[in-house]
Amino acid sequence: MKKLSKQNWLRGLFVGLALSATAxxxxxxxxxxxxxxAHAFINAKFMHLGYSVLHATFKTFxxxxxxxxxxxxxxxxxxxxxxxxxxxxxxxxxxxxxxxxFLHTDKYPTATFESTRIEPKGDxxxxxxxxxxxxxxxxxxxxxxxxxNHGKDPWGGYRSGFKGFVTLDMREFGVKTFxxxxxxxxxxxxxxxxxx
Amino acid sequence: MIKxxxxxxxxxxxxxxxxxxxxxxxxxxxxxxxVDLDYYSEWYKTGPEIHRSIGVLLALLLMFRxxxxxxxxxxxxxxxxxxxEQISARLVHWFLLLLMCAVIAAGYLIxxxxxxxxxxxxWFVVPATLTSIPDQEDLAGDIHFYLAMTLLAMAALHGxxxxxxxxxxxxxxxxxxxxx
Numbered sequence: 001m002k003k004l005s006k007q008n009w010l011r012g013l014f015v016g017l018a019l020s021a022t023a024x025x026x027x028x029x030x031x032x033x034x035x036x037x038a039h040a041f042i043n044a045k046f047m048h049l050g051y052s053v054l055h056a057t058f059k060t061f062x063x064x065x066x067x068x069x070x071x072x073x074x075x076x077x078x079x080x081x082x083x084x085x086x087x088x089x090x091x092x093x094x095x096x097x098x099x100x101x102f103l104h105t106d107k108y109p110t111a112t113f114e115s116t117r118i119e120p121k122g123d124x125x126x127x128x129x130x131x132x133x134x135x136x137x138x139x140x141x142x143x144x145x146x147x148x149n150h151g152k153d154p155w156g157g158y159r160s161g162f163k164g165f166v167t168l169d170m171r172e173f174g175v176k177t178f179x180x181x182x183x184x185x186x187x188x189x190x191x192x193x194x195x196x
Numbered sequence: 197m198i199k200x201x202x203x204x205x206x207x208x209x210x211x212x213x214x215x216x217x218x219x220x221x222x223x224x225x226x227x228x229x230x231v232d233l234d235y236y237s238e239w240y241k242t243g244p245e246i247h248r249s250i251g252v253l254l255a256l257l258l259m260f261r262x263x264x265x266x267x268x269x270x271x272x273x274x275x276x277x278x279x280x281e282q283i284s285a286r287l288v289h290w291f292l293l294l295l296m297c298a299v300i301a302a303g304y305l306i307x308x309x310x311x312x313x314x315x316x317x318x319w320f321v322v323p324a325t326l327t328s329i330p331d332q333e334d335l336a337g338d339i340h341f342y343l344a345m346t347l348l349a350m351a352a353l354h355g356x357x358x359x360x361x362x363x364x365x366x367x368x369x370x371x372x373x374x375x376x
Contacts, residue, residue, distance in 0.1 A: 084334075090243070091309035091333035098334065176233055 009023045029193025031160060032182055039161075039191040041156055042081060046182070047133050047181040056081035063113075065192055067100035067160055069150060071130070072126050077115040079190075084109060101177045102170075116140070122147075128164060135173040143188070164188035172184065199268040206268060210375055212261050217351075219254050220296070223247060224348055230281035248307055249316040255300045262293070276367050284290070288354050295347040302343060 021110030063079035084105035115130035230243035308324030361369035
């Protein structure tokens with residue numbers, strides 16, 4: 001038998017502790033984002049020349065999260081977005097945004113968000129920390145999130161819904177065009193159905 | 197002579213031919229240039245507007261051209277042309293016409309993919325028809341680009357062939373298109 005080094009032993013202890021910590025809060029249920037019923041939206045808002053605000057939505061995305069109302073800290077979120085599905089109600093603009101100078105969706109078709117930790121702020125509010133991979137760049141982002149509510153739906157399921165808000169500086173994701181209108185306000189409305 | 201004769205081109209066909217040359221080359225240059233414009237360029241909006249409008253007008257010209265082809269068929273091939281030259285010339289002529297139709301149709305499908313019509317210089321609007329092809333603006337965009345490149349290659353072949361007839365065979369193929 002291989003001798004357990006001190007380092008490995010410590011690592012084992014931590015893994016054990018982490019596992020038991022998760023086990024201790026195992027009221028967490030897993031949810032699928034309800035994209036099938038389109039009860040979830042990922043929207044982008046950005047300035048047009050500084051005169052107005054344009055809206056776009058990502059039509060195709062998916063994801064899941066685990067959520068424990070009594071212990072927000074134990075929750076986890078994972079979202080993936082088909083970036084090319086952006087729709088701003090103007091085909092030529094969408095085509096332009098998919099292009100190399102902006103989202104470059106041929107090369108980077110998918111954006112992902114994986115939560116790393118959750119920081120409760122009280123009153124159903126929390127900061128969702130995680131890694132956003134967009135346009136080939138992985139960056140830590142902090143989403144200001146709110147649990148809207150959770151409960152049974154009329155059709156035998158159980159749902160929980162959140163909203164989130166984060167401002168992205170597109171320069172950090174390699175976009176050099178549109179400066180000085182380089183920030184995008186992302187709004188997320190995520191309703192999940194508990195997995196059976 | 198307005199109409200085509202058995203051995204000569206009429207003024208209308210000559211005019212349409214050279215006007216089409218100017219428009220196709222102009223739209224190609226404008227199209228390739230405008231897609232790389234910076235958002236804040238003063239041409240960012242006007243470039244595509246002109247491209248779309250001229251494209252629609254070219255479609256009208258092309259429709260008239262096809263009608264005119266039946267009303268006043270082009271002159272017969274020059275007798276000194278070999279059979280393979282006559283056949284390939286005909287094929288290329290029809291291929292050019294077909295490609296122009298296809299490039300215009302694909303361009304139309306980009307701009308109208310979301311149901312918006314094409315405003316031609318503020319004179320009239322061409323309404324959208326097909327809007328629900330999946331990824332329509334991207335798919336139509338790729339087709340528009342590659343067919344346009346094929347059109348340019350075919351047009352180059354067509355032009356080189358005319359130059360070959362003029363300088364090597366020393367026949368009247370090219371000057372016929374100038375009304376001789």
